[in-house]
Amino acid sequence: MPVHVVDHPLVRHKLGLLRQDGLSTKDFRQLSNEIARLLTYEATKDLDTDKRIIQGWAGDVEVDNIHGKTLTVVPILRAGLGMIDGVLDMIPGAKTSVVGFYRNEETLQPVEYYVKLAKNIDSRMALILDPMLATGGTLMATIQLLKDAGCKQIRGLFLVAAPEGLERLEKEHPDVDVYVASVDERLNEVGYILPGLGDAGDKIFGTK
Numbered sequence: 001m002p003v004h005v006v007d008h009p010l011v012r013h014k015l016g017l018l019r020q021d022g023l024s025t026k027d028f029r030q031l032s033n034e035i036a037r038l039l040t041y042e043a044t045k046d047l048d049t050d051k052r053i054i055q056g057w058a059g060d061v062e063v064d065n066i067h068g069k070t071l072t073v074v075p076i077l078r079a080g081l082g083m084i085d086g087v088l089d090m091i092p093g094a095k096t097s098v099v100g101f102y103r104n105e106e107t108l109q110p111v112e113y114y115v116k117l118a119k120n121i122d123s124r125m126a127l128i129l130d131p132m133l134a135t136g137g138t139l140m141a142t143i144q145l146l147k148d149a150g151c152k153q154i155r156g157l158f159l160v161a162a163p164e165g166l167e168r169l170e171k172e173h174p175d176v177d178v179y180v181a182s183v184d185e186r187l188n189e190v191g192y193i194l195p196g197l198g199d200a201g202d203k204i205f206g207t208k
């Protein structure tokens, strides 16, 4: 499972701004989307393109073209929605597949409550969006759901990941590539990433 830490000055700078306590909802959302754009750039670096001839201002010109029906973007509700605008800025034609899970308080397992996948998902690369890869429970459930639907190529885009979540992903789904702005130190006793960002969902939606 290659982990691509997108080590770019813009990403490091924006992530530094995002870690600032007391940031406004507007700034948190804007920075999350700006980083998501840069992660998308890296995560789509190896997409196949076709050549085609178009009519340019001075006659025929050969241009590159990404195949149709190539991608689906998969935000995990609700925090994943905080990255979707940035990703779709870069790939506006991508279809969006939305998934939502809640945690069963007895079994502690994620239970799906909303799933709406793009058509032809078996022939698309899925880009899962979640700002935080913490314990990885919801991510594992999302990957399994996508694989059960026939999806063969899956990548995950995260703002921040914990080593514990990455280790679990490596064990359970070594075929899934990860694009992340930072791998942080560790999880605290209640599953928050340190130094992390705090509750990303609350910060994106202004619910705290």
Ligand code: URA
Pocket: 079, 132, 134, 191, 192, 193, 194, 196, 197, 198, 199, 200, 201
């Ligand atoms: N979800 C968050 O929003 N933050 C964390 O640190 C971990 C999970």
